[in-house]
Amino acid sequence: MLLLAAAFIVAFVLLLYMVSPLISPKPLALPGAHVVVTGGSSGIGKSIAIECYKQGAFITLVARDENKLLQAKKEIEKHSINDKQVVLCISVDVSQDYGQVENVIKQAQEKLGPVDMLVNCAGSSVSGKFEDLEINYFEVKPYNVYITIAYPPDTDTPGYAEENKTKPLETQLISESSSLCKPEQVAKQIVKDATQGNFNSSIGSDGYMLSSLTCGMSPVTSITEGLQQIVTMGLFRTIALFYLGSFDGIIRRCMIQRTKTKTVDKTA
Template identity: 65%
Template sequence: MSSEEGLSSTITDWLFINSWWLLLPFIMLLVVAAFIVAFVLLLYMISPLISPKPLKLNGAHVVVTGGSSGIGKCIAIECYRQGAFITLVARDEVKLLQAKKEVEKFAINDKQVVLCISVDVSSDYSQVESVIKQAQEKLGPVDMLVNCAGTSISGKFEEVEVDRFKKLMEVNYLGSVYPTRAVITTMKERRMGRIMFVSSQAGQIGLFGYTAYSPSKFALRGLAESLQMEIKPYNIYVTVAYPPDTDTPGLAEENKTKPLETKLISETSGVCQPDQVAKIVVRDAVQGNFNSSVGPDGYMLSALTCGMSPVTSITEGLQQIVTMGLFRTIALFYLGSFDSIVRRCMIQREQLRAADKRE
């Protein structure tokens, strides 16, 4: 072998050895990517094994507070059309009887019953406990409780009457605590059950005009997280529903006092139909999902605000981890837009005041 051939062979060997070092980062990247793909596939495979067993609504007893109108009535209809026995709870007897007739149209068998109970679920726990006991004596133990009784008011903080803050906490928070206390013991004895708290997207993000309303809905989240940790060993699962603005009598009433800023901010997400919301939240409650959101905005808010909330599948937790950064970036643009709306409205008011003074 000549010296030139020996030099060429040496160079070739050197390049071969060093090319492996150059390729090593790409090889490691491929190994990591393959590991991630395998891990994700494994999560999808095992997540059904750790998720709660779905609740069968056919023949189940479902109690719906605030069931005489709006989302509550549509939830009752959705459960009834799946074969459930329904107890409607609300204050207005006339509305209850009308709702009963509407729900009964969706029966799938002759055995189904709709029971109406007129009571204020936020005023007296002993009274709520008594009527729930009566309902269980007639239709059997409660399999699913839907806490949908609620009210809303919007207005600037200093313009909302002080007693309205107390009233909203009583109706929106205690109105969910009392019925839940009334059914929880029986559910634990039976080692099964579902409890739904109907909150609001205003229970995930505080917005202009909701200083009285938002805290009462935020409170449900804390109650739900604490309660879920207590009752999960008993095979009882809690769902917190966060519907957006929904076309209900309650929204129509709220719009009468809604400040301009609140209206403009609300318009960025549109209005949903109550039957659409009902289908989604009932499905999530049956599956035992802790969070129930509606639409892309709702999904983003639920991922952003998940915090230490429980998950019912590994897949759900992984989705939250992966999307958190992107959703936070998008949310910052939303917040900037909302702040801009509030600032423009303030400037316009000040200009109008100044014009009035000059006149």
């Protein structure tokens, strides 16, 4: 019996191994690829830019300080593997005007082609004591201040109706796989979770599954919650893979339908 179970597990693992290349994404070939690195003039971003450049990529560095950008460009260029490679520098504050950021990325695309890889590394973190920090950077837990992140499901609101007007068919069909909640029901749950100091607030079995699957390094409010996450993680991931398969199926069917309609329109 034990031998049979072991044989079954081995066969299952082998099957997964064989099927895996069919579902894995095609690796990105870095030679000739255009890599945009925000925060590429320093630290982790600069090292990522160097690593990609060493593998033949074209680089766009995005950061604020022009001098730092030029220094980084010189440093990266020492690692070229052919004389066609380019390092472009763009000085912009990514936390400000979105239109400006969009424009500079367009400029980069005009010069080096479509972006193949975007590395978002711009930013900084600030550490310090609660009372010494500005309001937007502070550690809250020791002061009995808790954060609740709510994941509301599709909820029947004016905003949702507005959203539906432009929702692609694929998203509509995926949304239909779960039921629409009432705003009062959602509000009740969020308030309950927030007042209990729960880090996650979700509704229904799908919501519970999603918040468990995405718990990562998030804090737990009770030992039971932690235990539930540990025990259910594998099972939920298995269920989630079936969901993903079904969503992919919806997207594929919509694409086939759209191609058919286009062909009929052309022949008419």
